Amino acid sequence: MAKSIYDVAQETGLSVSTVSRALNGYSDVSAKTRARVAEAAERLGYVPNTSAKNLSSKNKKNVALLICGLLEEAQSNEFMMNVIQGAYSYMMKHEINLAMYSIGKEEQEKKDFDTFCREYSLSGAVIMGLRITDPLVKTLPHSNMPCVSIDIQLDGTCTSAVMTDDRKAFEQITQYVIDRGHRKLILVYGRKKSDVSIRRQQGYLDALKKNGIDPKSCKIIYTDFMEQKAYEGTKKMLMEYKREAGTAFVCMSDLTAIGVLRAVQELGYESPEDFSITGYDGNYFMKYIDPFITRINQNMWQKGYDAAKLLMKMVNDEKYSRIHMTKYFLEDGKSVKQL
Amino acid sequence: MAKSIYDVAQETGLSVSTVSRALNGYSDVSAKTRARVAEAAERLGYVPNTSAKNLSSKNKKNVALLICGLLEEAQSNEFMMNVIQGAYSYMMKHEINLAMYSIGKEEQEKKDFDTFCREYSLSGAVIMGLRITDPLVKTLPHSNMPCVSIDIQLDGTCTSAVMTDDRKAFEQITQYVIDRGHRKLILVYGRKKSDVSIRRQQGYLDALKKNGIDPKSCKIIYTDFMEQKAYEGTKKMLMEYKREAGTAFVCMSDLTAIGVLRAVQELGYESPEDFSITGYDGNYFMKYIDPFITRINQNMWQKGYDAAKLLMKMVNDEKYSRIHMTKYFLEDGKSVKQL
DNA sequence: GTGAAAGCGCTAACAT
DNA sequence: ATGTTAGCGCTTTCAC
Numbered sequence: 001m002a003k004s005i006y007d008v009a010q011e012t013g014l015s016v017s018t019v020s021r022a023l024n025g026y027s028d029v030s031a032k033t034r035a036r037v038a039e040a041a042e043r044l045g046y047v048p049n050t051s052a053k054n055l056s057s058k059n060k061k062n063v064a065l066l067i068c069g070l071l072e073e074a075q076s077n078e079f080m081m082n083v084i085q086g087a088y089s090y091m092m093k094h095e096i097n098l099a100m101y102s103i104g105k106e107e108q109e110k111k112d113f114d115t116f117c118r119e120y121s122l123s124g125a126v127i128m129g130l131r132i133t134d135p136l137v138k139t140l141p142h143s144n145m146p147c148v149s150i151d152i153q154l155d156g157t158c159t160s161a162v163m164t165d166d167r168k169a170f171e172q173i174t175q176y177v178i179d180r181g182h183r184k185l186i187l188v189y190g191r192k193k194s195d196v197s198i199r200r201q202q203g204y205l206d207a208l209k210k211n212g213i214d215p216k217s218c219k220i221i222y223t224d225f226m227e228q229k230a231y232e233g234t235k236k237m238l239m240e241y242k243r244e245a246g247t248a249f250v251c252m253s254d255l256t257a258i259g260v261l262r263a264v265q266e267l268g269y270e271s272p273e274d275f276s277i278t279g280y281d282g283n284y285f286m287k288y289i290d291p292f293i294t295r296i297n298q299n300m301w302q303k304g305y306d307a308a309k310l311l312m313k314m315v316n317d318e319k320y321s322r323i324h325m326t327k328y329f330l331e332d333g334k335s336v337k338q339l
Numbered sequence: 340m341a342k343s344i345y346d347v348a349q350e351t352g353l354s355v356s357t358v359s360r361a362l363n364g365y366s367d368v369s370a371k372t373r374a375r376v377a378e379a380a381e382r383l384g385y386v387p388n389t390s391a392k393n394l395s396s397k398n399k400k401n402v403a404l405l406i407c408g409l410l411e412e413a414q415s416n417e418f419m420m421n422v423i424q425g426a427y428s429y430m431m432k433h434e435i436n437l438a439m440y441s442i443g444k445e446e447q448e449k450k451d452f453d454t455f456c457r458e459y460s461l462s463g464a465v466i467m468g469l470r471i472t473d474p475l476v477k478t479l480p481h482s483n484m485p486c487v488s489i490d491i492q493l494d495g496t497c498t499s500a501v502m503t504d505d506r507k508a509f510e511q512i513t514q515y516v517i518d519r520g521h522r523k524l525i526l527v528y529g530r531k532k533s534d535v536s537i538r539r540q541q542g543y544l545d546a547l548k549k550n551g552i553d554p555k556s557c558k559i560i561y562t563d564f565m566e567q568k569a570y571e572g573t574k575k576m577l578m579e580y581k582r583e584a585g586t587a588f589v590c591m592s593d594l595t596a597i598g599v600l601r602a603v604q605e606l607g608y609e610s611p612e613d614f615s616i617t618g619y620d621g622n623y624f625m626k627y628i629d630p631f632i633t634r635i636n637q638n639m640w641q642k643g644y645d646a647a648k649l650l651m652k653m654v655n656d657e658k659y660s661r662i663h664m665t666k667y668f669l670e671d672g673k674s675v676k677q678l
Numbered sequence: 679g680t681g682a683a684a685g686c687g688c689t690a691a692c693a694t
Numbered sequence: 695a696t697g698t699t700a701g702c703g704c705t706t707t708c709a710c
Contacts, residue, residue, distance in 0.1 A: 054702085092441075111384070288628060360705090
């Protein structure tokens, strides 16, 4: 049967409050009592009721991971899972229980972040999958609950963000390509007005500039971060310009890199022999693609980990707002030829 | 500020209990009152506190998705994510809130399923990622809380399972290969003692038997469901037997199919020209592999959906125990040659 | 059809 | 160092 704290009190002959204090590690409990309580609780198989705890306590420390757009976009699954694993790794290490909730657009419209936290007795949350167009983005700045968003920057006094320094990262990979003798590049762009695309392009331009390459001499293919558009764009470009198109495709995502590769191969070329290709993201399955495509790995796992860490800092120490850049890394592959 | 049911009562001039009944759709509330309460609640931005609800109510209907082994085995991520999405799809459609919790081995040892449910005020859960060696497997049969496990069959009066009919599925894909003229097959086995491997092999043998093929004339490569072992095994076999090894590799997973393909190609052969290959699972990224490998798609999304549906049936209607076989399907690819 | 009041299991003053 | 007591926000008898 269900054992409550009352049963433990009975068993030990102590009062409920003493048992509570003993169980929660308060200092004003004698070692002997603490041990006795622990023993009895263990023996009885007592487990505290989370709801009751939440209800009575003001400084609850429940935290959650909110997933927006869970049911949309199948291709971002791997990202989400990596973030989830990273976040859990931190929380488990620190013995913090992390709940996960999916929150759709309709739900976001009905309640703001504070309300959501109140509903689930949360003292803060990591939010992932949030898009700039989501209703939550509007209410979050006025929130009073600690919140860490992944890959999106929000206003607010206690809303932090964990992101990638896309500009620097993209400059680095562009420089990597240039270092190998390429000067006629083809930028495979992401979604046209997306923030990350713009930041990555800036990095791209930074690299060109530093190396005295005229951006006008380099072509651009616009995509939606996915494979198909990159495939079509590349095919069209190569059919028109052949080798004159450039020597290296610098892509804003791993998926577009795959699209480029497929187009290149279908037209009878080889990579990296005829065209070099670089990716961006860190999708796991890319290791099954031959050649392994050199890329920036955004390190989503680490983002989850960093976000969890940051959240706990905000929950425990102080409410503050900051932007954290997670370390990315360049993965060396076989897809860039030394000219 | 945080609005409680008390505020709504004040606002409407009604009592707390009436408001509660109105909000929860009880029949003994006049339509007028109900509307008045709804309006006030909406206007005040009232959101019920989940913890308080759980604490006071006996027939709570919280359900959760428990994830075992979340931090292990990176390759099963995609499966998990698909199950998650499927389960959420059902729950959202029926406006049921689904929480997710990760539960590691240590936690499983500390508390049994019933205790876990009590701790989180759950009235049932879907469990995924559970291995036959996990501590939970021992305690689950004695549980009194509805539980649906994915891909693993448990004893118990209210523990159901959602699985794939591996035997039939594997027979089907084997038959598919045989139908295209192959009679000298190579079975690429999964983990040696795993249940699913055994079931799939049975299906394989069923097909051989029905077609009068002597199993002894067909070779086997043992793996761990992953790429590397399949790659090595295939390479060794092809170097020794060349084309005499067989004409088609029938694999127990998509990843092993990739390993086989890589070995085949590295030795200067082509698929499906020289060797046919089939997969099993339904990993999304396989669509980036050329040729697209014909396979059984386990339909993990559907498993999640079915599990959620089954759980709600168990929670609402009656406690019972059953095994549900989710529909799989054969995905036609380009990797099997007509001989 | 509605209200009063007793809890659900726990924490947190406040006493002692 | 331990006990007493008053809630946390809600549901649910039981009256009326």
